[in-house]
Amino acid sequence: MAPWGYEKDNGPAHWHKDCPIANGKNQSPIDLINGEVKYDSGLKPLTAKYVPFSDAKFLNNGHSVQFQPSAGNGSELTGGPLAVKYNFEQFHFHWGNNDTEGSEHRVDGKMYPAELHFVHWNSTNPSFKDAVGSGGPNGLAVLGFFLKVGAENAALKPITDLIPKVKDAGTSVTVPSNFDMQAILPATLTDYYTYDGSLTTPPLAECVKWIVFKQPLEVSAAQMEAFRSVINRDGKPMGGNYRPPCPLHDRAVKTSFK
Numbered sequence: 001m002a003p004w005g006y007e008k009d010n011g012p013a014h015w016h017k018d019c020p021i022a023n024g025k026n027q028s029p030i031d032l033i034n035g036e037v038k039y040d041s042g043l044k045p046l047t048a049k050y051v052p053f054s055d056a057k058f059l060n061n062g063h064s065v066q067f068q069p070s071a072g073n074g075s076e077l078t079g080g081p082l083a084v085k086y087n088f089e090q091f092h093f094h095w096g097n098n099d100t101e102g103s104e105h106r107v108d109g110k111m112y113p114a115e116l117h118f119v120h121w122n123s124t125n126p127s128f129k130d131a132v133g134s135g136g137p138n139g140l141a142v143l144g145f146f147l148k149v150g151a152e153n154a155a156l157k158p159i160t161d162l163i164p165k166v167k168d169a170g171t172s173v174t175v176p177s178n179f180d181m182q183a184i185l186p187a188t189l190t191d192y193y194t195y196d197g198s199l200t201t202p203p204l205a206e207c208v209k210w211i212v213f214k215q216p217l218e219v220s221a222a223q224m225e226a227f228r229s230v231i232n233r234d235g236k237p238m239g240g241n242y243r244p245p246c247p248l249h250d251r252a253v254k255t256s257f258k
């Protein structure tokens with residue numbers, strides 16, 4: 001099979017050939033149906049502490065654009081549904097070629113124009129790769145933020161301004177060390193959906209505690225256009241790099257809000 005992607009000949013419908021878990025019972029993304037979720041008063045507040053990175057890259061890996069620090073720097077996620085501390089690994093995006101599509105998770109069938117994933121790994125593992133392979137839904141914790149078109153996002157501007165420099169697959173740039181990742185997050189990490197799921201791209205491992213925030217972040221139309229100028233490894237616009245929703249099977253989606 002050609003390397004996986006989102007085109008007709010290598011997209012989500014083909015992934016099961018290399019990754020049979022694609023047809024598993026704990027796959028992501030899902031459609032978050034408000035009538036079927038359950039409020040869980042036991043969910044604690046989430047705390048994300050992101051400290052400045054001295055040497056981080058912003059890169060085009062052929063299927064997304066990704067912010068990746070060189071090694072752990074003490075940025076961590078705790079609380080919410082998480083029993084232990086998780087280390088920050090990377091963040092990346094999924095988006096569409098127009099404003100009616102692009103997010104991976106949906107809310108009552110509604111798609112947002114984009115979705116931002118902050119990926120963290122369970123610190124009881126020696127490395128990110130071990131956490132992916134650790135088995136069970138506590139290997140990774142991914143924060144999902146929907147993006148909608150509105151005001152310019154000043155916190156994401158240092159990143160969206162770098163997009164023209166990583167237009168082509170396999171390119172990367174160094175991110176200025178004064179980039180403040182913490183500023184991207186809302187002041188309080190409240191009102192989220194959480195459920196046990198998987199990576200939404202190969203290897204599709206069922207190792208993720210998903211935490212998807214109800215409140216979208218805003219980005220400007222110009223920032224959305226920047227994403228849509230990115231080219232994938234086949235030389236085509238990368239937009240459309242989202243997996244359609246997967247069956248919930250017998251999983252429960254909990255909410256931190258009533």
Ligand SMILES: CCOC(=O)CCc1ccc(S(N)(=O)=O)cc1
Pocket residue numbers: 117119128129132142198199200201202203
């Ligand atoms: C060990 C190799 O595994 C990887 O590199 C997984 C990378 C990877 C991280 C996060 C996601 S997402 N969209 O579900 O947030 C998908 C794939």
Ligand SMILES: [Zn+2]
Pocket residue numbers: 092093094117200
């Ligand atoms: Zn993702």
